[in-house]
Amino acid sequence: xxxxxxxxxxxxxxxxxxxxxxxxxxxxxxxxxxxxxxxxxxxxxxxxxxxxxxxxxxxxxxxxxxxxxxxxxxxxxxxxxxxxxxxxxxxxxxxxxxxxxxxxxxxxxxxxxxxxxxxxxxxxxxxxxxxxxxxxxxxxxxxxxxxxxxxxxxxxxxxxxxxxxxxxxxxxxxxxxxxxxxxxxxxxxxxxxxxxxxxxxxxxxxxxx
Numbered sequence: 001x002x003x004x005x006x007x008x009x010x011x012x013x014x015x016x017x018x019x020x021x022x023x024x025x026x027x028x029x030x031x032x033x034x035x036x037x038x039x040x041x042x043x044x045x046x047x048x049x050x051x052x053x054x055x056x057x058x059x060x061x062x063x064x065x066x067x068x069x070x071x072x073x074x075x076x077x078x079x080x081x082x083x084x085x086x087x088x089x090x091x092x093x094x095x096x097x098x099x100x101x102x103x104x105x106x107x108x109x110x111x112x113x114x115x116x117x118x119x120x121x122x123x124x125x126x127x128x129x130x131x132x133x134x135x136x137x138x139x140x141x142x143x144x145x146x147x148x149x150x151x152x153x154x155x156x157x158x159x160x161x162x163x164x165x166x167x168x169x170x171x172x173x174x175x176x177x178x179x180x181x182x183x184x185x186x187x188x189x190x191x192x193x194x195x196x197x198x199x200x201x202x203x204x205x206x207x208x209x
Contacts (some may be wrong), residue, residue, distance in 0.1 A: 019204050022177040024110045025163045028097035028120035031056035031208075041189075041204025047071040060085035064101075073151055079103035082113075085179035094121040097132075113137045116146065127153030136167070144168035145155035157181070171196035185209070 021028040021039045036055035043050065050068040057063060066079040081101025089095050097118040104111035116134020130150040137143040148165030158180040165173045177191030178184060187206040192199065 013177065021165060021187070021204050022179055022189040022202060023130070023150055023152075023161060024120050024165050024173060024175055025130050025132050025148040025195070026083075026097075026099055027128070027150075028085065028095050028118040029064040030060060030083055030085055030097070033057075033059045037206055037208040039206045041202050041203060043200065043202045045200040046073065060088075066103075076106040077103060078106060083118075089120070090122060092123055094119055096120075110139060112136055120131065127151065130163075132165075146171070146184075177202075179206075 007201065020029070021041060031054065033056055036053065038083050039050075039052045040052070041050055042048070048068050048070040049165055052064060052065060052066040054062055054064040054207045062083040064083070065080050066077075066081075070076075079101055081099055083099045085095065085096055087095040092107075098115065100113075100115040102111060114136040116132045120128060121130040121169065122128045122160050128151070130152075132146070132148045134146055135143055136146060144167050146162060146165065146167040148159055150163035152159050152161035160176070160178045162176050163174070165175075173193055173195045174193055175193035177189065179187050179189035181187050184209040187208075188204070189206065190201065190203045192201050194200075
């Protein structure tokens with residue numbers, strides 16, 4: 001029972017964080033073939049450190065993993081997932097993708113399956129909008145619907161965003177964030193979110209290779 005509760009906490013902070021840093025809502029983009037990136041961040045909600053490598057072995061398919069360690073519970077979780085593009089990314093227009101994955105608590109039989117469809121619409125004039133609609137389902141056969149929307153707009157080398165995400169049986173999350181490339185292929189980022197009247201933050205980085 002305790003391990004199930006711990007996994008539930010992690011699912012709120014790490015499953016959603018599998019979107020590109022520092023977004024919670026996923027975007028319909030993947031790395032180019034043979035390219036990848038590593039994201040790492042700290043989340044003060046559970047004092048967790050997370051690392052997430054991602055790689056695209058073929059065009060339009062991205063494989064990812066995530067390992068998160070909480071300093072407040074001393075528990076580890078891990079996830080594996082893939083993202084598939086259905087239509088190519090457009091500078092002016094919309095494209096679609098889907099993400100599927102599995103998250104589990106280390107040394108436990110508890111796990112959660114998750115998946116969502118993604119629509120991203122880009123415009124040179126007003127930035128990008130990302131829409132998600134999907135489900136999470138744990139090994140106790142409990143399932144929750146989730147959906148979210150995010151908007152981001154580049155301004156002179158930085159990209160701020162605002163987003164909102166809902167998951168059944170959980171309080172809605174509203175968040176803002178910002179990212180910027182400090183040197184070639186190295187991004188630093190941060191986010192601030194509110195859930196159930198409480199505020200949390202993340203700070204992180206992304207290295208592309």
